[in-house]
Amino acid sequence: MPKTTKQTPLYDWHLSHQAKMENFADYMMPMWYASAKSEHLSVLTGAGLFDTSHMDTLTVRGKHSFDLLQNTFTKDLNHCIGPKLTPLVQGRCAYGAFLDDQGRCIDDAIIFKMGDTDFMVVVNAGMGAVIAKHLEDLNESEHVQIINWSGKLGKVDLQGPFSVPILQEVLNDADRVLNAMPYFSFKGGWPLEPSSATVTLKNGVNIIVSRTGYTGEVGFEIFCPVQDVVSVWEMLLSAGQQYGIAACGLAARDSLRAGAVLPLSHQDIGDWPFIGHPWPFALPFDPRAETFTKSFIGDKALLKARHKMYTYAFTGFDPRKISLAGTRVHDQNKKEIGTVLTCTTDMGIGRHKGTIFSITSPDKPADFKPRGLCCGFLKVSMALSAGEKVSISDQRRAIEVEITTDIRPARTARMPLQKFLNN
Amino acid sequence: MKEIHELNLPENLHYTKDHEWARKQGDLIVVGINDYAQDQLGDIVFVELPEPGEKFSEGDEFGTVESVKAVSELFLPIAGEVADINEDLADTPELVNSNPYDEGWMIKFKPDNPADFDKLLDRDAYLTMLKG
Numbered sequence: 001m002p003k004t005t006k007q008t009p010l011y012d013w014h015l016s017h018q019a020k021m022e023n024f025a026d027y028m029m030p031m032w033y034a035s036a037k038s039e040h041l042s043v044l045t046g047a048g049l050f051d052t053s054h055m056d057t058l059t060v061r062g063k064h065s066f067d068l069l070q071n072t073f074t075k076d077l078n079h080c081i082g083p084k085l086t087p088l089v090q091g092r093c094a095y096g097a098f099l100d101d102q103g104r105c106i107d108d109a110i111i112f113k114m115g116d117t118d119f120m121v122v123v124n125a126g127m128g129a130v131i132a133k134h135l136e137d138l139n140e141s142e143h144v145q146i147i148n149w150s151g152k153l154g155k156v157d158l159q160g161p162f163s164v165p166i167l168q169e170v171l172n173d174a175d176r177v178l179n180a181m182p183y184f185s186f187k188g189g190w191p192l193e194p195s196s197a198t199v200t201l202k203n204g205v206n207i208i209v210s211r212t213g214y215t216g217e218v219g220f221e222i223f224c225p226v227q228d229v230v231s232v233w234e235m236l237l238s239a240g241q242q243y244g245i246a247a248c249g250l251a252a253r254d255s256l257r258a259g260a261v262l263p264l265s266h267q268d269i270g271d272w273p274f275i276g277h278p279w280p281f282a283l284p285f286d287p288r289a290e291t292f293t294k295s296f297i298g299d300k301a302l303l304k305a306r307h308k309m310y311t312y313a314f315t316g317f318d319p320r321k322i323s324l325a326g327t328r329v330h331d332q333n334k335k336e337i338g339t340v341l342t343c344t345t346d347m348g349i350g351r352h353k354g355t356i357f358s359i360t361s362p363d364k365p366a367d368f369k370p371r372g373l374c375c376g377f378l379k380v381s382m383a384l385s386a387g388e389k390v391s392i393s394d395q396r397r398a399i400e401v402e403i404t405t406d407i408r409p410a411r412t413a414r415m416p417l418q419k420f421l422n423n
Numbered sequence: 424m425k426e427i428h429e430l431n432l433p434e435n436l437h438y439t440k441d442h443e444w445a446r447k448q449g450d451l452i453v454v455g456i457n458d459y460a461q462d463q464l465g466d467i468v469f470v471e472l473p474e475p476g477e478k479f480s481e482g483d484e485f486g487t488v489e490s491v492k493a494v495s496e497l498f499l500p501i502a503g504e505v506a507d508i509n510e511d512l513a514d515t516p517e518l519v520n521s522n523p524y525d526e527g528w529m530i531k532f533k534p535d536n537p538a539d540f541d542k543l544l545d546r547d548a549y550l551t552m553l554k555g
Contacts, residue, residue: 018424018425019424020424020463020465021424031465031492032465032466032491035465035466035520036465036466036491036492037466037468037491037517038466040491251465251491251492255491318469319468319469319489320469320471320489320494321489321494322494323493323494344491344492345468345489345491347466347468347491371468371469371514372468372469394494396487396494396496397487
């Protein structure tokens with residue numbers, strides 16, 4: 001029996017806008033509309049809108065909800081906000097992962113603290129039921145309710161510098177909502193409970209809006225009841241028209257997130273120990289990065305697996321990439337040391353006299369015109385340093401790339417919202 | 424994505440099963456990828472071409488065309504020797520998307536046997552193959 005694919009509420013919209021559709025995690029999703037490259041560039045310089053209703057959301061509520069999450073999530077929820085690592089408070093969110101007892105990543109997630117005993121957990125497409133079961137299996141308290149809202153809660157992501165003035169236009173009471181809204185914070189009550197509404201759009205839809213995303217650029221994720229996704233989408237596109245907003249597919253999402261050094265679950269992180277990767281902030285390391293500040297499922301296995309496998313970001317020297325089937329990584333002595341996890345092209349960047357610039361770099365050369373650079377992640381059996389060159393290959397060709405700690409410069413995700421507001 | 428009836432497939436060109444086009448120019452043959460291929464691939468970000476003087480047999484890979492999502496091979500439809508390549512594609516590979524039959528041409532080659540050109544598909548035969 002062929003597996004039936006699922007659709008988001010925007011499926012018909014995508015088809016009527018000539019999207020190239022492909023199966024992603026059992027959903028038929030748009031890869032791009034007219035051009036993945038121009039969609040990618042729109043998010044860097046203007047605004048882009050992504051259908052992300054294929055992702056799943058859980059709520060974990062009740063007296064012992066915090067204890068369950070603290071025991072199963074890699075981030076220490078008592079030490080995670082700001083440089084002083086203060087506890088997660090209402091209105092803030094935290095990125096981490098759920099592991100099995102071997103330290104392998106089941107899925108990554110963002111946890112939103114809605115209230116003292118009320119958490120929202122955003123996971124990847126198709127993972128709602130998996131994570132709900134994982135949490136149920138590990139829960140020992142009667143005072144925890146885990147609900148998978150798959151198919152009931154929808155989401156669209158509005159990303160890019162003009163996402164801010166666009167959101168200002170569609171929000172009720174925009175000044176209040178967008179005031180004091182740092183990176184990884186959110187506003188709004190549970191969208192499926194009208195009486196808890198604190199943030200609404202001008203079409204009356206009750207939303208949660210978070211300053212998160214998956215592009216490395218300033219922007220928002222907007223959660224709403226699934227039956228309102230199409231009207232929210234159309235309202236944002238219409239408000240964004242004067243700002244040149246682009247509907248964006250998963251190809252641009254993939255190239256933007258790779259350039260922003262963000263992992264794709266089940267590709268860059270997955271069925272192997274969740275350690276030795278470019279995302280140490282997702283783990284509860286003590287200040288000396290030797291041990292953890294809390295115990296959690298998978299912690300012992302992680303510490304044992306240290307210094308065995310390493311995941312690194314890389315950047316190439318031109319837009320050429322390799323396909324992901326049968327990849328190999330070779331060091332300078334031509335010794336095979338690993339495989340490639342992600343290889344894509346960030347179309348907004350290029351090298352000029354050895355330095356990487358983005359089309360948004362304030363200090364870019366006057367005549368700078370990016371051709372794009374290959375970038376992604378690779379997993380190897382030996383430690384490498386930033387700047388080291390390795391060769392990555394598929395069955396067709398080998399290209400030289402450089403190990404790096406960062407890919408696309410001049411990203412806006414963490415900049416103060418004030419900088420982008422329309423006064 | 425374009426529907427088949429929306430594709431621009433000029434009558435005066437020949438086509439291959441690998442979605443290339445070919446046209447005669449004097450005793451040379453000019454080759455590129457057709458509207459169907461550029462539409463399927465999406466934005467072309469890199470085109471890798473051979474050096475003039477290189478010789479290929481029928482069906483050999485002569486280069487690659489790289490889109491945002493994938494790398495695809497380019498095949499020479501008939502045996503011959505590369506006479507010229509489109510150097511503009513190094514800096515502006517997007518010409519393959521915007522103008523696949525003119526500014527987006529890829530190579531010119533001298534066929535070993537000029538009569539082989541007539542073995543390529545005409546527009547109707549290519550469309551029949553595409554509709555499968």
